[in-house]
Amino acid sequence: MVSLVSTVAYLGLEARAVEVQCQLAAGMPRFSVVGLPDKAVGESRERVQSALSAMGLSLPPKRITINLSPADLPKEGSHYDLPIALALLAAMGVVDAEAMSEWVAVGELALDGRVVASPGVLLAALHASETDKGLICPAAQGPEARWASDVRVLAAPDLTSLLNHLKGSQRLPDPEPGEVEQASRGPDLKQVKGQETAKRALEIAAAGGHNLLMNGPPGAGKSMLAACLPGILPPLSPAEALEVSMVASVAGTLEGGRISRARPFRNPHHSASMAALTGGGLRVRPGEVSLAHLGVLFLDELPEFQRSVLDSLRQPLETGKVDVARANAHVAYPARVQLIAAMNPCRCGHLGDPALACSRAPKCAVDYQSKVSGPMLDRIDLHVEVDPVSAADLALPPPAEGSAEVAARVAEARARQTRRGVRSNAELDGDALEEHAGPDEAGRALLMQAAEAMRLSARGYVRMLRVARTIADLAGAEQVGRVHVAEALSYRRQPPRA
Incomplete structure (x- = not known):
């Protein structure tokens, strides 16, 4: 039998x-x-x-x-x-x-x-x-x-x-669905003194789902800004929460059947291996980029990651999924993440500071920042310089605007994108990109001029259009204009400062 x-x-x-x-x-x-x-x-x-x-x-x-x-x-x-x-x-x-x-x-x-x-x-x-x-x-x-x-x-x-x-001699009780945890705010932007440019870039990144790189000396507040991002992101929809929970279930991290509406925030150490970051291993499991699906992957001290590990993120950032191929199995995990990265301007961290002058400048900065490959940097939409905060800035009263006010603007911008049929502007592509992010004549002329002067790649050109569309959404504009293109171009990568 x-x-x-x-x-x-x-x-x-x-x-x-x-x-x-x-x-x-x-x-x-x-x-x-x-x-x-x-x-x-x-x-x-x-x-x-x-x-x-x-x-x-x-x-x-x-x-x-x-x-x-x-x-x-x-x-x-x-x-x-x-x-x-x-x-x-x-x-x-x-x-x-x-x-x-x-x-x-x-x-x-x-x-x-x-x-x-x-x-x-x-x-x-x-x-x-x-x-x-x-x-x-x-x-x-x-x-x-x-x-x-x-x-x-x-x-x-x-x-x-x-x-x-x-x-039939005993009856097991029917289980109830697990609890739904509401999104927690975390640190508030009111705790960040100064850094208005960085906070503006963070708002744009949240509104459009764009990747962001913050470059600044130690103690300038880069990690604090990144920790504030989940507090201004909209909560997961029920369908998205189930999708995120499926990844957590496979990884064995879904505790008590509780499904959270908060977007994942993963912060791996820079010693992480390629399998830990993208998935794989002897028994194939999702990596950090998949555990951050529909959320934020924060990479602090970006150049300290192994270059091969960072480059393994290039395909997931472009396609939104990770394909792990092994001799006996081929599996795919979702990896639609928002990358937030932070780095110092050079190894000592004090490039351009006259009080703590870098003795090897500018070669120190060039060597340090070149540890991150050009194709990887090209996949980052927003590059922002985070200047040091003085004691006088810290003594100022908290800013009037905090995470709640920024989150309201982000939610309104995301609602406009949803009405256009996309989850975020970072996913605009093809005909939808031209239809919704095409600038007016003045904006197109500026973009073409900047594309030639800044040697923008095709990927960089598309990403600039997406960022400009997000800036227009935050301003409530129906069409992308010259001012929106100009602000988007201001967040392109700049060469190392001497």
Whole structure:
């Protein structure tokens, strides 16, 4: 007899159907798992056997074969424990094998029979909903699974309770959807003294979803400005929040099924590897750029990152996704992020300061800033110089305008972009770019003149149009004019200062 239980394999944000087949045959007692399992799946034999032993059940003295079909699809993770155990129990006649065809099962087993959390339950729930099946998952992840619409969720705390429920001698309570956390504001722009140019650039970046690079000496407030950005960004829409939660579910960082309306803000250290930043590794997982999907990726001390690591971001910044290719798998993760970067003007950080003169200027600045490649810098829309703040500036009273006022203008500009059918101006392209961001005659003449003088690439030209469209949106203008183009051009990259 062969018993069948459905489960899933995760490839990026896709849950693929996997059939767990169990056969009990005469022969020398043996328990084997086949079907391209990784080490974690192979070790499930010991966890399943111990969990059944904790229930007072022992394995039959037969040859037990577990096949994970399709056999050519790599199987990774501990979430195969529960479906393997259920397939084995169905083959032993402990549970109704026919009833198991209505469920998709995922979950890790503890040695005492508890069903513990495993990554990716939200994706499994969406897959179960699409195939008109219910989902059996750990009790701790029931609220997470309930976010998938119209899916029956059986959230089991342990294997004994699950079997009692399936036999009708006990009823497990239906889980409630997890909480929706509202976006938190974080630091307020009122805490930033001076830096009016940088705050204006931050507002433009928030309004259009543009990438921003801040260049200034240590202690000028670059990190503080970046930390204020989530407070002026509009909250995630319900569909966006679910999309972000799917990435968090695969990464195993979705706690208690709570879905947040706050945009992600990731701040990796400059020692991060390429796999940590873009995803991959021995067991392919989303990297920081995917964990920041629809949010902010803040890279402080930009030139201190390895050049190859930074260059690995060039494709995700352009396409909005990461393709991780391995010999045995090819997965894609979303990576539509807003890059905010900060750097010092040179290694010592005091270029151009007469009181703390850099002894190697201007070569120090050229060497330091050239650690970031030109193509990478070309993908950054806004470049702004952040000047040092004096003690007199710090003694001034807080500015009258804070994050709430800026956020209101950003929300109004984003609403205009939504009415045009785009999520943000940073995504304008093709005919939509020409239709909505085409400047008037005076603006076009200035743009063409600047493109020749500044040697703008085709990418730089397009990004200037997008920034000018955002500036016009903040001003409430229907068409991009000369003044909007002029301000956009003022944020283009300038050569290192001597």
